[in-house]
Amino acid sequence: MGEQRMEEDRILATEVSFHYPEEERNAVDQVSMRVKRGEFLAILGHNGSGKSTLAKLFNALYVPDSGTVLVCGMDTVNDELVFDIRQNAGMVFQNPDNQIVATIVEEDVAFGLENNGVPPAEIRTRIDEALRIVNMSEYAQKAPHMLSGGQKQRVAIAGVLAMKPKVIILDEATAMLDPSGREEVMNTVHRLNREEGISIVIITHYMSEAATADYLVVMDHGKIHMTGTPRKVFADVENVRGLGLDVPPMTGLAHDLREAGIDVRPDVLTVEEMVEEVCRLSLKN
Numbered sequence: 711m712g713e714q715r716m717e718e719d720r721i722l723a724t725e726v727s728f729h730y731p732e733e734e735r736n737a738v739d740q741v742s743m744r745v746k747r748g749e750f751l752a753i754l755g756h757n758g759s760g761k762s763t764l765a766k767l768f769n770a771l772y773v774p775d776s777g778t779v780l781v782c783g784m785d786t787v788n789d790e791l792v793f794d795i796r797q798n799a800g801m802v803f804q805n806p807d808n809q810i811v812a813t814i815v816e817e818d819v820a821f822g823l824e825n826n827g828v829p830p831a832e833i834r835t836r837i838d839e840a841l842r843i844v845n846m847s848e849y850a851q852k853a854p855h856m857l858s859g860g861q862k863q864r865v866a867i868a869g870v871l872a873m874k875p876k877v878i879i880l881d882e883a884t885a886m887l888d889p890s891g892r893e894e895v896m897n898t899v900h901r902l903n904r905e906e907g908i909s910i911v912i913i914t915h916y917m918s919e920a921a922t923a924d925y926l927v928v929m930d931h932g933k934i935h936m937t938g939t940p941r942k943v944f945a946d947v948e949n950v951r952g953l954g955l956d957v958p959p960m961t962g963l964a965h966d967l968r969e970a971g972i973d974v975r976p977d978v979l980t981v982e983e984m985v986e987e988v989c990r991l992s993l994k995n
């Protein structure tokens with residue numbers, strides 16, 4: 711049973727704490743959570759709540775002061791496993807320009823592979839496949855600086871994908887993008903999750919993005935404050951707002967309507983669901 715659980719958990723954090731030397735309190739404080747195989751999880755929390763620190767603990771960029779982080783069963787405290795851990799848990803960051811290292815798209819995707827001694831023929835196959843999956847094949851020979859922000863992030867995702875990860879962690883990867891770029895990136899990660907079976911962890915300030923996850927983890931002051939499906943978490947509007955966060959627009963509207971005495975479901979997430987509720991109510995009256 712224990713072993714089977716490990717197989718199912720891409721990331722398993724148990725009572726993890728971490729502090730920066732210059733800070734008094736823990737940036738991550740006694741956090742326990744898991745990212746299951748095939749899961750799409752979102753981490754929310756206001757600025758400074760510890761999300762990025764937690765992401766770095768998931769990728770062995772940091773090791774816990776106490777507690778353990780297992781990535782596909784591998785303990786991040788073990789130096790010898792760092793390469794395997796980073797290959798299994800890829801990271802995509804906020805600024806696309808800081809992640810691109812080469813002057814041609816396909817060379818950028820190849821970068822991690824070359825550094826890790828993957829044979830040239832295999833590199834070719836992996837680049838082609840990764841670019842195909844993120845829909846950037848036709849840009850393989852282009853200069854990255856000519857691309858839009860959304861395209862650059864898809865190249866960054868391809869670079870991670872080429873390493874054949876089991877989980878990809880995206881730390882505000884859409885924050886610097888325009889709405890269409892955000893949509894491109896979100897569609898891409900959902901497709902990776904659905905079609906390639908890769909577990910996804912997104913850290914985001916966009917509640918509409920969080921609403922598309924299977925599961926939410928809400929942080930505050932380094933601790934986990936709420937967990938559950940987006941439907942369950944966001945329906946607790948007061949609590950979410952109390953943590954300095956917003957709820958998706960339609961959940962907020964449902965809340966306001968209920969305050970005004972209109973009996974809509976409190977856990978509406980999307981425009982479609984709101985339309986359904988309004989139709990149901992007008993039929994009733």
Ligand SMILES: Nc1ncnc2c1ncn2[C@@H]1O[C@H](COP(=O)(O)OP(=O)(O)OP(=O)(O)O)[C@@H](O)[C@H]1O
Binds near residue numbers: 732733756761763764
């Ligand atoms: N490199 C660092 N050195 C010192 N303290 C840091 C460092 N990075 C983060 N911190 C502190 O750790 C705490 C958690 O920061 P973290 O960046 O993990 O939060 P976050 O939830 O990602 O915030 P944001 O939404 O602004 O990205 C904050 O108090 C922050 O000031």
Ligand SMILES: [Mg+2]
Binds near residue numbers: 881
């Ligand atoms: Mg952050």
